[in-house]
Amino acid sequence: MWLVECPSFWDQGLVRPLVTESGAVVLRCDSCEAVWRTLADFEEQEHVEPDEPDWLVGAGVHVRPGTFRWAAQPDVEAAGLGSLRWRALP
Numbered sequence: 001m002w003l004v005e006c007p008s009f010w011d012q013g014l015v016r017p018l019v020t021e022s023g024a025v026v027l028r029c030d031s032c033e034a035v036w037r038t039l040a041d042f043e044e045q046e047h048v049e050p051d052e053p054d055w056l057v058g059a060g061v062h063v064r065p066g067t068f069r070w071a072a073q074p075d076v077e078a079a080g081l082g083s084l085r086w087r088a089l090p
Ligand SMILES: [Zn+2]
Pocket: 006, 007, 008, 011, 012, 013, 014, 029, 030, 031, 032, 033, 034
């Protein structure tokens, strides 16, 4: 599932919900890998670019490779994002 196209003008990725190891749901572009910690951060264009070795997104939240998975409908509902207009991947 995805929400919108990546806001970066040079990128054609999709912004998708992701479940981190801590259980926090964040938004991540599947192309440029920018991360928005919350919907409010996304709306304010406050992205982060997690990088090795810590891959930190915020306090206690990271996107280290192999530790996260793309979210499904129950995940976004649990995170309070269920009412957004999620779209199915092609
Ligand atoms: Zn992107």
